[in-house]
Amino acid sequence: MTSLEIEPNTILVRYNVEKEKSMSPAEAAEELYPKDELIRPIAEAIFEGEEDDVVDGLQKAIDAGKDPIALIDDALMVGMGVVSKLYDEGVIFLPNVMMSADAMLEGIEFCKSKSSTAPVAKGKVVCHVAEGDVHDIGKSIVVALLRANGFDVVDLGRDVPVDEVVEAVKAEKPMMLTGTALMTTTMFAFKAVNDRLLEAGIKIPFQCGGGAVNQDFVSQYELGVYGEEAADAPKMAQAILEGKDLDALKKQFHTH
Amino acid sequence: MAINRYTKMAYASADDMIFGNATAPVKAGLGLEIGGGYTVPEVNYAPRPEAGATKEKLVEEYERITRDIMARMVQIGAPAVVLETEHVQQMTNNPTWGGEVAAAQKAIMEDYHDEYGIKCALRHTPGDIREDRDYLQLRGDKYDVLMESFEEVASNGADLLSIETMGGKEVSDYAILRNDIAGMLFAIGYLGTTDMDMIWQDITKIAKKNNVISAGDTDCSEANTAMFIAGGLLDKNLAHTLAIIARAISAARSLAAYEAGAVGPGKDCGYENTIVKSIAGVPIAQEGKTSTCAHSDVMGNLVMQCCDLWSNESVEYHGEFGGTTVQCWSESLAYDCALMNVALETGNAKVLRDMMVLSDKYRDPQGYILAYDNAYKVGEAIVKDANDIYLRAKNAAVECVNLLTNADPKLQMTRFEKNALKDAKEALDGLTDDTDQFVSDCLETYKAEVKVFRPENYDL
Numbered sequence: 001m002t003s004l005e006i007e008p009n010t011i012l013v014r015y016n017v018e019k020e021k022s023m024s025p026a027e028a029a030e031e032l033y034p035k036d037e038l039i040r041p042i043a044e045a046i047f048e049g050e051e052d053d054v055v056d057g058l059q060k061a062i063d064a065g066k067d068p069i070a071l072i073d074d075a076l077m078v079g080m081g082v083v084s085k086l087y088d089e090g091v092i093f094l095p096n097v098m099m100s101a102d103a104m105l106e107g108i109e110f111c112k113s114k115s116s117t118a119p120v121a122k123g124k125v126v127c128h129v130a131e132g133d134v135h136d137i138g139k140s141i142v143v144a145l146l147r148a149n150g151f152d153v154v155d156l157g158r159d160v161p162v163d164e165v166v167e168a169v170k171a172e173k174p175m176m177l178t179g180t181a182l183m184t185t186t187m188f189a190f191k192a193v194n195d196r197l198l199e200a201g202i203k204i205p206f207q208c209g210g211g212a213v214n215q216d217f218v219s220q221y222e223l224g225v226y227g228e229e230a231a232d233a234p235k236m237a238q239a240i241l242e243g244k245d246l247d248a249l250k251k252q253f254h255t256h
Numbered sequence: 257m258a259i260n261r262y263t264k265m266a267y268a269s270a271d272d273m274i275f276g277n278a279t280a281p282v283k284a285g286l287g288l289e290i291g292g293g294y295t296v297p298e299v300n301y302a303p304r305p306e307a308g309a310t311k312e313k314l315v316e317e318y319e320r321i322t323r324d325i326m327a328r329m330v331q332i333g334a335p336a337v338v339l340e341t342e343h344v345q346q347m348t349n350n351p352t353w354g355g356e357v358a359a360a361q362k363a364i365m366e367d368y369h370d371e372y373g374i375k376c377a378l379r380h381t382p383g384d385i386r387e388d389r390d391y392l393q394l395r396g397d398k399y400d401v402l403m404e405s406f407e408e409v410a411s412n413g414a415d416l417l418s419i420e421t422m423g424g425k426e427v428s429d430y431a432i433l434r435n436d437i438a439g440m441l442f443a444i445g446y447l448g449t450t451d452m453d454m455i456w457q458d459i460t461k462i463a464k465k466n467n468v469i470s471a472g473d474t475d476c477s478e479a480n481t482a483m484f485i486a487g488g489l490l491d492k493n494l495a496h497t498l499a500i501i502a503r504a505i506s507a508a509r510s511l512a513a514y515e516a517g518a519v520g521p522g523k524d525c526g527y528e529n530t531i532v533k534s535i536a537g538v539p540i541a542q543e544g545k546t547s548t549c550a551h552s553d554v555m556g557n558l559v560m561q562c563c564d565l566w567s568n569e570s571v572e573y574h575g576e577f578g579g580t581t582v583q584c585w586s587e588s589l590a591y592d593c594a595l596m597n598v599a600l601e602t603g604n605a606k607v608l609r610d611m612m613v614l615s616d617k618y619r620d621p622q623g624y625i626l627a628y629d630n631a632y633k634v635g636e637a638i639v640k641d642a643n644d645i646y647l648r649a650k651n652a653a654v655e656c657v658n659l660l661t662n663a664d665p666k667l668q669m670t671r672f673e674k675n676a677l678k679d680a681k682e683a684l685d686g687l688t689d690d691t692d693q694f695v696s697d698c699l700e701t702y703k704a705e706v707k708v709f710r711p712e713n714y715d716l
Contacts, residue, residue: 001271001629002610008618008666016489017668024671087492093672094485094493095435102434132345134387137429137481141493144433159389184305184572185344212572 021091028091032082038064039075046079046107049099054107058114068114073150076107080148088231094141101144121152123175125237126168129158131189135182138210141230142178149234162189166196169204175240177204177223178233182211194221205249207236215256225249259453259515261642266537270632273530273562274605275596279537281564282520284469285377285415286369288336290521291539291564295596297589298338298379298524298541298565299325300550301582302572308344311353315360321573321582322361326368326376328583334590336375338416338541338565339365340524348382348405355408362413379471380414381523382406384422392426394451394713406459410466417463418523420476423451423714424509428478428502430706432485435498435676437653437683442698444478444505445649450714452512460517470518472538474526475506483527483622488552495676496554497660497669500622504656507531508638508649514538524567527559530628531652534635539564546589549581555623558616561609562628566593618666621673630659646691650684657681 021028029047033040038061045053054076061075062068083100086092112119127143129136136158146153154172156164169177177197181187190208197206208218209227218224223246227233232253239249266279278291290296307317322339329337339361347354358380365376382405386398393399406417424447431439452473463470474480479502486499507528514520520538522529524547529540540563545556547569553559560566568585578584599608609628616623624630637655641647660669660677669677688694699716702709 002606004607004610004614006614011615012619014489014619014668016670019490020670020672090490090492092492093495095433098433099435134389137433137485140429140433157390183344184302185308185346188305 025092042075043079051103051106054103068111072119101148122150124152125176126154126174127178128156128160130181130186133181133186138180142233162192178207180210184212194223262535263642270629278539287375295593296336298567299586300340300570318357322364324580340379342381343383351405351408355412358409358414359412377415379416380409381418406462416469416471418471422477424448425477426708448509449512449645456513456516472522473513474523479503479506497673497677500625504652505649530631534632541565543567543569554620555616557612558623
């Protein structure tokens with residue numbers, strides 16, 4: 001190497017170092033855990049992403065007389081709420097959310113197996129990857145974040161034919177549809193889905209994002225709302241729950 | 257074809273590595289010698305979505321793109337250019353489509369070469385179509401179609417053959433989202449390399465038969481996925497320390513193409529290519545500040561350090577104020593190459609290289625490791641256990657972790673990045689050195705955890 005050397009601070013700024021929160025994730029979570037001694041271990045296990053500990057905690061709570069289905073909202077979602085809040089605040093990162101979501105799903109299945117009644121979700125969302133496109137990591141993140149925020153997700157997978165998307169929307173009657181695509185050549189399927197839904201008289205928000213998808217493209221069809229980040233999916237679903245219509249969603253999420 | 261692992265470095269020291277020069281330069285296309293003492297722009301592009309409707313529309317779109325680039329290169333006096341056509345899926349699924357596009361492009365390039373003497377070559381990169389809706393299908397019918405696609409483009413004008421293979425991606429996607437170091441090693445280092453060993457022997461056979469170049473691969477599907485999820489400084493999706501560990505592992509994987517007969521130039525989006533070049537001495541394509549049309553990174557200047565081809569990754573073909581996109585971006589690339597070539601001519605290449613490195617070396621842990629001095633050390637760790645595809649990948653990860661743990665204090669890291677690094681070190685320390693045991697453990701784990709993982713794709 002030549003003798004060139006620099007003082008990096010004169011040419012770049014590590015904003016992430018400067019802005020890092022002073023509180024550690026564990027300290028931040030500590031402040032948010034519920035006080036109930038049966039519920040708290042479950043919430044902690046969700047935060048830690050420890051599936052076995054989640055199930056152990058649930059079993060103890062059920063043995064102590066708690067209703068399995070009520071535990072979904074009262075314990076699992078509370079724990080996941082801590083995770084979502086700290087993710088939104090930038091205290092924890094996505095892999096923590098993914099591992100917590102895995103643990104939560106395991107917990108929900110356990111609760112369902114212990115009861116004859118079905119849980120009630122905040123709302124249902126159908127998710128898919130565009131026809132012709134097999135790149136699904138973005139969709140996997142969207143699904144995990146929606147579930148982490150208490151939404152029931154029907155995951156159609158990847159490379160989903162337009163017909164199948166439309167049929168699923170008719171059958172499931174979701175509050176929102178999401179579509180992800182990596183390639184410019186496959187994202188055109190979103191327009192076809194939009195047109196087919198409108199033909200069927202269905203007007204639900206259709207959140208589109210991923211890879212080459214941009215706001216200009218999504219703005220070209222009536223039901224389309226651009227999702228720039230995977231984390232926009234639960235925010236959009238929440239906004240719909242709060243009564244926002246398509247125009248209001250576009251106003252909120254079309255920021256470019 | 258046999259697999260010949262690299263057991264030593266191509267360069268005696270990191271300082272010997274420089275842009276525009278490879279220890280094993282490659283003659284290709286119409287008068288080019290890549291890595292032979294000068295850098296060359298490599299222009300990448302994507303057709304407008306509506307052009308994919310029919311074969312005729314697609315061929316016409318690529319003709320327009322090719323003419324636009326060649327015309328602009330001549331207008332500004334660029335001495336050389338490489339064009340890369342990354343297939344849209346229709347072109348690979350219908351092999352004759354890709355062949356017709358290659359023939360149409362090459363005819364235009366030959367006209368320009370004949371009239372102006374501009375040196376040029378055409379790279380074709382079929383899509384890795386080896387999957388169905390639910391699973392990777394790395395072997396079987398789709399493999400045959402893919403090989404047919406290579407045959408068609410090679411016999412119709414493509415000078416350089418490349419692909420971005422996806423072996424291991426199903427496990428990698430799972431592992432990256434869960435901070436799972438063992439999973440990254442298994443996916444990228446073991447499964448990815450296993451797949452590369454197979455496919456690159458066959459691509460090389462086709463290249464030899466058609467007297468064209470078996471060029472190289474990139475770990476786009478895994479290490480770039482990690483890099484993109486990691487994102488910018490403020491993104492909260494993946495620690496950048498983990499993204500660069502995935503990248504270090506990927507060098508052991510992308511190297512496999514050259515061990516199976518490829519000769520370079522490696523693919524542009526392989527940010528691991530400096531490590532690969534340090535071992536194999538092959539010419540490499542790179543992209544950075546000129547690929548902002550496609551994506552953002554945090555090492556836009558640094559990655560030029562040892563490039564032989566300088567690329568823009570991909571840009572959709574449409575109009576801009578300064579011409580079509582391919583004209584604007586090819587011009588930017590050509591001026592970057594002119595500057596590097598002036599540095600080479602005037603004996604200032606190492607100064608320019610080190611200025612580019614210092615621009616980004618302390619911007620992010622990823623740039624720190626990919627800076628050629630550290631990249632070389634990762635390369636040395638890989639060749640130490642050259643013949644064991646698990647151990648060499650593990651070595652790369654360990655060296656990356658050690659370099660970051662003992663980094664120059666000028667590289668500031670967040671507590672989060674440091675904690676992720678510490679966790680990664682613990683995970684690596686806990687891994688066996690027994691390859692058979694590692695593979696056996698991973699098979700058990702990921703068959704259970706990753707529903708779409710099919711060991712038979714890797715002959716396991």
